[in-house]
Amino acid sequence: MPVTRDAVLAALSRIALPDGGDLVARDMVRALSVEGDAVRFVIEAPDAAQAAALEPVRAAAQEAVEALPGIARASVVLTAHGPAPKAAPEGGLKIGRHPTAQAGPENPAGIDRILAIASGKGGVGKSTVASNLAVALARQGRRVGLLDADIYGPSQPRMMGVTRRAASPDGKTIEPVVAHGVTMMSIGLMMEEGQAVVWRGPMLMGALQQMLTQVNWGPLDVLVVDLPPGTGDVQLTLCQRTQLTGAVVVSTPQDVALLDARKAIDMFAKLKTPVLGLIENMSTYVCPKCGHEAHIFGHGGVAAEAEKMGVPLLGALPLALEVRLAGDEGRPVALGDGPAAEAYAHIAARLIGGGMA
Numbered sequence: 001m002p003v004t005r006d007a008v009l010a011a012l013s014r015i016a017l018p019d020g021g022d023l024v025a026r027d028m029v030r031a032l033s034v035e036g037d038a039v040r041f042v043i044e045a046p047d048a049a050q051a052a053a054l055e056p057v058r059a060a061a062q063e064a065v066e067a068l069p070g071i072a073r074a075s076v077v078l079t080a081h082g083p084a085p086k087a088a089p090e091g092g093l094k095i096g097r098h099p100t101a102q103a104g105p106e107n108p109a110g111i112d113r114i115l116a117i118a119s120g121k122g123g124v125g126k127s128t129v130a131s132n133l134a135v136a137l138a139r140q141g142r143r144v145g146l147l148d149a150d151i152y153g154p155s156q157p158r159m160m161g162v163t164r165r166a167a168s169p170d171g172k173t174i175e176p177v178v179a180h181g182v183t184m185m186s187i188g189l190m191m192e193e194g195q196a197v198v199w200r201g202p203m204l205m206g207a208l209q210q211m212l213t214q215v216n217w218g219p220l221d222v223l224v225v226d227l228p229p230g231t232g233d234v235q236l237t238l239c240q241r242t243q244l245t246g247a248v249v250v251s252t253p254q255d256v257a258l259l260d261a262r263k264a265i266d267m268f269a270k271l272k273t274p275v276l277g278l279i280e281n282m283s284t285y286v287c288p289k290c291g292h293e294a295h296i297f298g299h300g301g302v303a304a305e306a307e308k309m310g311v312p313l314l315g316a317l318p319l320a321l322e323v324r325l326a327g328d329e330g331r332p333v334a335l336g337d338g339p340a341a342e343a344y345a346h347i348a349a350r351l352i353g354g355g356m357a
Contacts (some may be wrong), residue, residue: 002069003030008039011153015057023061030079030181031139037072039065040141042181044079051080051178072139075141080178088091095190099206105243108212110219113245115276115357118268120260122153122229125281126250127215129317130226130325131159133135133248136341136348137222137357138181139334145176145223147211148186149234151204152197154227157188161330174215180335185215201233208237221356231267238273245356246276248314253280253301256346261302265309275357277314278306279347285319315347 013024032041045051057273064075134146148156160179166189178276251261280302306313334344351357
């Protein structure tokens with residue numbers, strides 16, 4: 001008889017924590033999945049300091065699950081909701097410099113795939129898609145990083161609920177922040193909130209290079225990169241300096257947005273970067289009171305474009321108040337249940353199934 005989620009949770013409820021309670025009662029189990037004889041889940045500690053002390057608990061949880069009849073293996077990842085401890089000595093790392101030379105395109109050590117989330121114009125929900133897709137991938141057992149490459153308008157710290165700054169203990173390496181099972185880095189974690197970034201192109205490219213190569217990302221299955229809108233320096237740098245797995249282009253259905261989305265697609269073609277698929281955001285609005293379905297920005301335009309290009313339409317995401325509220329509150333909607341979370345889970349599953357994430 002197949003093992004159920006309830007059976008796994010029952011086993012985990014018997015794992016006591018050093019300071020009292022158990023993994024289930026303290027709500028520390030994330031992204032639990034049971035696939036045949038394999039189980040995957042994440043143990044999320046409140047902060048990095050507590051996570052470091054919970055390795056024996058992680059090992060005990062893995063042993064308890066693998067002892068269940070019918071389970072051959074369990075993959076258990078220990079992570080932290082809060083940032084790494086702040087350690088910024090005098091003369092700490094400075095972000096923003098001219099890029100340094102490198103031999104050729106290469107990924108940071110330990111990162112298997114890099115997935116760029118792009119758009120031709122602002123306002124289509126690209127950053128919302130990036131944060132929720134990263135969370136959805138993590139919930140399905142992937143080791144996920146999220147790089148906010150929108151240097152001039154970083155929004156991922158707010159969307160992921162991170163308020164403290166990243167640390168650089170030695171002035172050379174940046175310790176990223178972990179939130180909702182996702183390892184993340186943003187220029188917004190290195191600057192005061194509301195402080196403008198006033199840099200020319202070379203400084204921009206240097207900052208991106210630093211966040212790729214000087215961040216202690218650790219082993220990742222996929223690094224999701226939230227690109228700025230348009231076709232500028234950051235896109236060019238990422239495509240030329242990394243072995244980019246591919247790009248996902250986000251657009252709303254209306255013709256004006258699609259005009260700019262086509263430019264982004266053409267840019268990736270010129271840079272010989274595969275477009276893995278398109279996402280139609282704000283596709284449908286369902287009135288929460290009467291249930292009437294409306295297509296405020298049109299409908300189906302992105303699907304038609306995907307068919308024309310011969311690339312997958314990865315998903316059509318709804319226009320929903322809960323998505324906006326979740327982003328403002330720093331708890332992406334993909335963490336929960338409901339139509340929006342299911343839509344992101346479906347896209348994540350398609351990317352994983354296609355070997356893209």
